[in-house]
Amino acid sequence: MFKLCYRILKVFLVVAAVGAMAWQGRFREDFEQYKMHAIPALMYHSISTVPAGWPADLCITPEIFEEHLKYLKKQGYNVVTAPQAMVLLKSRQNVMNTVMITFDDGYENNYTKAFPLLKKYGFRGNFYVVGKDVGQVSSQDGVKTYMNFSQIKEMYQQGMEIGSHSMSHDPLTAMKPNFLPWEIYQPLNLFYEKMGFWISGIAFPNGAFNEAVIAEIRKYIKYEYGFSGQAGCNTLQIVTDTPFALRRAGVYDRGGGATDVEKVLQKCYVYGYLESKGVPVGLVDKGRRFIESVVR
Ligand SMILES: [Zn+2]
Numbered sequence: 001m002f003k004l005c006y007r008i009l010k011v012f013l014v015v016a017a018v019g020a021m022a023w024q025g026r027f028r029e030d031f032e033q034y035k036m037h038a039i040p041a042l043m044y045h046s047i048s049t050v051p052a053g054w055p056a057d058l059c060i061t062p063e064i065f066e067e068h069l070k071y072l073k074k075q076g077y078n079v080v081t082a083p084q085a086m087v088l089l090k091s092r093q094n095v096m097n098t099v100m101i102t103f104d105d106g107y108e109n110n111y112t113k114a115f116p117l118l119k120k121y122g123f124r125g126n127f128y129v130v131g132k133d134v135g136q137v138s139s140q141d142g143v144k145t146y147m148n149f150s151q152i153k154e155m156y157q158q159g160m161e162i163g164s165h166s167m168s169h170d171p172l173t174a175m176k177p178n179f180l181p182w183e184i185y186q187p188l189n190l191f192y193e194k195m196g197f198w199i200s201g202i203a204f205p206n207g208a209f210n211e212a213v214i215a216e217i218r219k220y221i222k223y224e225y226g227f228s229g230q231a232g233c234n235t236l237q238i239v240t241d242t243p244f245a246l247r248r249a250g251v252y253d254r255g256g257g258a259t260d261v262e263k264v265l266q267k268c269y270v271y272g273y274l275e276s277k278g279v280p281v282g283l284v285d286k287g288r289r290f291i292e293s294v295v296r
Contacts, residue, residue, distance in 0.1 A: 031269075031273055035273075036094045038235050038269065038272050039098045040248075040249065041099070041102055041227065041247065041248040042101050043103075043227075043249060044065070044104075044114070045103065046105070046110075047059075047110065047113040048061065048107070049061055066117050067257045068251065068261040069118070069123065071258035077098065079100070079118075079121075081161035082126050082161055085098065086225060089236045090236060090239065092236065099265070102248060103125060105128075105130060105133075105165060106130055106133060106146045107145065108145040108148075109145075110125075115158075115160065124159055126160070126163065127152070127161065127162050128163045128165035128203035129162065131168075131186060131191075132167050134147065135148035149195055152195060153194075162195075163200070164191070164199055165202070165203050166204070167186050168183060169205045172184075172204055172213045173210045177212055181216060184216050184217055184220070185220055200224040200225065201225045202223060202244075203226070203227040204227065207228050207248070208229065209228060214244050217244055225246055226244035227246045227248045228244075229248065231247060231249040232249075232268060233271070233273075237276075
């Protein structure tokens with residue numbers, strides 16, 4: 001009797017192990033398939049050491065930023081602008097290893113440090129600039145120096161994407177509706193007047209938006225896309241159904257060098273994958289930890 005039980009248990013264990021392996025294989029395949037049609041976006045701010053009075057998470061040194069770029073180059077990533085990403089997704093091509101690198105706030109070091117490094121690796125960047133700060137030096141919360149119009153225009157002429165980060169950088173969701181036109185329309189107008197080209201994108205300050213913000217943006221046909229603060233990946237479905245809620249995740253210096261960017265990319269793919277399977281956002285974080293342990 002004992003021998004029989006032992007045999008049954010053994011058979012059961014083997015079947016369970018084979019089943020788990022098959023499930024894992026299928027899961028892996030499905031995940032890789034998802035990655036062929038998904039483009040993550042990375043978010044940076046200041047490419048500098050941390051100036052006095054600044055939150056550390058806004059800054060990554062040029063040396064570490066270059067480590068991130070080297071990693072992307074080594075992995076064979078195609079680094080594109082947001083309009084390019086949307087064209088690629090809409091053409092239903094395989095976009096495995098395609099990524100967007102974005103910068104918020106328009107700090108001058110985006111021009112002096114990030115721009116030359118991006119060019120060095122043949123990458124394109126996306127820069128979201130606060131209208132009222134262009135060319136300014138502000139001393140609120142530590143000294144901040146912002147790019148001027150001729151620097152921004154030069155980047156645009158060399159293939160970089162330029163977009164709006166609103167006029168004031170105040171959260172658009174906390175604003176009286178009658179201020180929204182100024183925040184949203186004015187950058188279109190201002191950048192065209194000062195630099196001679198139309199922008200088509202916006203990155204919401206703090207990633208925050210609501211129905212009223214989207215309704216205001218949709219009034220101006222020049223706007224084609226907007227970045228939310230939600231982690232995940234951009235897919236054909238997202239760029240078609242919710243082009244003003246593109247997915248994006250912040251990259252921070254956690255002391256891991258290239259590993260820090262590798263982890264953020266993995267997070268984007270896993271969040272995006274779970275989202276594509278209809279997993280509620282509240283559960284995504286739990287699911288992510290499980291999946292990361294499987295795909296590692
Ligand atoms: Zn910002």
